[in-house]
Amino acid sequence: MMSWITRKFGFTFLLLSFVRPLFSLPSSKKLKEIKLLPRSEIFFTQMENCYSLEIPDVEPGKVQIDLPELPLGTKFISSKKEEYLDEDGLRGTRISLWFTFSYSGNTRIPPLLARINGKTMYFIFEPTYVYENPALIAPLVEIEFDGMEMPKKDKKSGQRLLQLRAGEKLIFTVSIRYAIQVLDFKWKIPKDSIFTESERFEFAKGDEKITEFTTESKKIAKFQWQILKEGIYSLPEVSIGAISYSGLKKQLSLPQNIVVSVSGKKPEGQNGLEKADENVFEAAFVQPFQEDDQKEASSISREECEKLAKSIKRTFLDKAFRRHFAVFAGGEICSVPEEKIPGQSFTGGQKVKITERAEKWSFIECKEFSGWTKNDNIIEIK
Structure with a gap:
């Protein structure tokens, strides 16, 4: 028969066998694999964004943290340390850290220093991409030309010059980004041109509405444009009424910094455009760009x-x-x-x-x- 002392120590050992695993320090290898993870799928500027760190088998009172020097534009807001239970019912410590970001782009915060039971550890923040706050983003109209790249921007004027030959067919697609719905869509035929809408996409019809933030653009329509006379032309007048993420209605047009220069000769080094119909080309007459016209269209000084x-x-x-x-x-x-x-x-x-x-x-x-x-x-x- 077991003595009272044996029974007492046996009970104590049995109790410790249950209690000790609740808060036993994990191995260093296991701790190094733990990262601070974004709590939400998308981070935005000018909003509070949360990282979460979960340390198993450690009670909150035995964890102390020290924030690193934060990158420019990153501001610490608050933190919270609490006990949690995982799916298996094991206890641990959850640390939540809230930050705001002033700038969009890839963001990486230096490692977080933590002392666990007097032992110093470093925990890495998961690299995160921060998107511009949807409430501050205005819808953006984009244009893509078939068979050719977007012209480079001139450093002095800020314009993108597209060179064509009279009568050549220019095919381009209009898209919109950062808009949740299209309310109206219309366009006018440019002068001295053959201009047709070859395809209108579903988003342009106004029935589709975006419910979650996305950086992807939505196609509106595809156009074919033939300019019959030489000269300098702006892009056709296309008007899109759209609702931004902030709920405001915006009236948008095609980019105004793209200018089309039409001449009688095919520009060197530019491929991918269809050859002009010779009859159309011969019928075209010269309409040079006048300096006076340019002055009238310019803004005030x-x-x-x-x-x-x-x-x-x-x-x-x-x-x-x-x-x-x-x-x-x-x-x-x-x-x-x-x-x-x-x-x-x-x-x-x-x-x-x-x-x-x-x-x-x-x-x-x-x-x-x-x-x-x-x-x-x-x-x-x-």
């Missing part, structure tokens, strides 16, 4: 915009509610504050409201357009 900005004063309500306005001097308006993303060029002279800033960029709004532009393109009203 920056000096005039500066004078306009000085003539407007901020009101008492503007100062009280910290509302900021400026005069737009002309330039590109982009959907995101990044130089790699193509924008649309607009003429200057409008009074615009500044709603957001990001280093050398400002988000501006007016009746004609809204989006990000470089600070050099605006003269702030003081």
Whole structure:
């Protein structure tokens, strides 16, 4: 028969065999495999985004963390340490960390330092791509030419020059990005042209509505365009009414920085376009581009915009509610504050409201357009 002491120690051993696995320190190899994972599938700028770290078999009181030096534009908001149970009923510590990001793009936070039972460990943040906040993104119209690449942008004028021969058939597809629904879609036939819509896609009909954020573009329509006379042409007048992720209705047009130069000769080094019908080509007559026409189409000068900005004063309500306005001097308006993303060029002279800033960029709004532009393109009203 077992003595009382034997029974006592036997019971204690049995109890420890159940209790110890609840909070026994995992092996170093197992800990090194643990990462801080994004709690949501997509991270956005200007919003709180959460990383989560789960350490099994360790109680919260034995874990201390120390944040690393954060990258530029990344701001720590708050943290939470709590106990959790996994699917097998084993206990552990869950650490949640919330951050905000000012800039979109690939983001990687340096490793998190943690002390577990006095032992120092480093946990890696899973690399994450941060998308621009949908509430701040304006819908973007894109154009893709069949059989040829998009022309490079001229550094001085900011224009993309497309060279054609009179009568050549140019086929292009119009798409839209960062819009949840199309409300209306219409176009006009350009002068001195044969212009037809060869295909209209489902999204352009307005029945389809996007319910989740996506960076993919939606095709609107495919066009065929033949210019019959020599000269300089802007892209055809195509109007798209769409709803942005913020719920606002936007009226959009084709990019204004693409210019088509039509001549009697086929440009060297450009392939993929159909040959012009000789009868059409012979019927075409010369219509050279006049400098006077260019001056009439240009925007008001920056000096005039500066004078306009000085003539407007901020009101008492503007100062009280910290509302900021400026005069737009002309330039590109982009959907995101990044130089790699193509924008649309607009003429200057409008009074615009500044709603957001990001280093050398400002988000501006007016009746004609809204989006990000470089600070050099605006003269702030003081």
